[in-house]
Amino acid sequence: METDQILKDIQAFQLVLKRFEDDTVEQEGRLSFLLKQKEKKSQEHEEATEKIIQVKNKINDLEHKLAGCDTAISNSSKVIESSTSQKEIEIAENKIKLSLEQKESLEEEILELLDREEKLIEDRANQATFISGISETIDEVKSEINTIIKSNDNEIKAMEEKIHGLTHELPTQVQNSFMIAHKKHGFQKSLSQLKGTLCGVCKREQTRDVVKEVQEGQFHLCSGCQRLLHK
Numbered sequence: 120m121e122t123d124q125i126l127k128d129i130q131a132f133q134l135v136l137k138r139f140e141d142d143t144v145e146q147e148g149r150l151s152f153l154l155k156q157k158e159k160k161s162q163e164h165e166e167a168t169e170k171i172i173q174v175k176n177k178i179n180d181l182e183h184k185l186a187g188c189d190t191a192i193s194n195s196s197k198v199i200e201s202s203t204s205q206k207e208i209e210i211a212e213n214k215i216k217l218s219l220e221q222k223e224s225l226e227e228e229i230l231e232l233l234d235r236e237e238k239l240i241e242d243r244a245n246q247a248t249f250i251s252g253i254s255e256t257i258d259e260v261k262s263e264i265n266t267i268i269k270s271n272d273n274e275i276k277a278m279e280e281k282i283h284g285l286t287h288e289l290p291t292q293v294q295n296s297f298m299i300a301h302k303k304h305g306f307q308k309s310l311s312q313l314k315g316t317l318c319g320v321c322k323r324e325q326t327r328d329v330v331k332e333v334q335e336g337q338f339h340l341c342s343g344c345q346r347l348l349h350k
């Protein structure tokens with residue numbers, strides 16, 4: 120086979136190989152997207168659990184204060200019933216008034232917290248449903264992706280073998296130059312056709328010797344872009 124045909128074939132196989140590699144990356148991306156979503160929701164679920172505990176503690180605390188108000192009211196009531204001192208009765212009446220006001224605001228606060236607790240519990244249940252759903256999806260996708268990646272790996276291996284075989288058919292000097300070009304350009308075009316005295320890709324003017332030898336069928340690396348120049 121002509122050297123330039125071998126090079127073109129290698130490049131074509133490299134492109135096929137890259138498509139399989141890209142597909143594998145894409146499949147892994149699909150999975151990691153799902154895993155991130157699950158992680159995010161799990162974190163929200165944990166946070167909701169913590170918040171529920173905090174709200175419960177706060178409600179407990181307020182209920183204790185509420186009980187304290189009731190005790191204060193009952194004590195003051197006893198003073199009013201038993202005392203004969205107008206002054207003491209007045210003080211007790213004021214205490215009752217204050218305690219009632221306090222109770223009202225505590226009860227309001229407790230109601231708000233109960234609403235909040237209810238909302239948090241509802242959120243947490245939704246999060247749990249989401250997590251269990253996405254976990255199932257992840258398991259399905261994982262097994263699906265494993266099959267695809269395994270098949271991609273086989274294709275990649277086959278391409279690598281073909282490329283390897285073809286590379287060995289190249290003259291050693293071309294082999295080395297092509298490896299340099301391929302290393303630099305990867306799966307982008309690593310070949311460049313000489314156009315007159317210029318590199319077809321980067322337009323760098325080539326020396327007279329290089330132009331002559333390429334026209335005679337030899338291969339040279341372009342001094343500008345390090346692609347393998349061919350006629």
Ligand SMILES: [Zn+2]
Nearest residue numbers: 318321341344
């Ligand atoms: Zn060039």
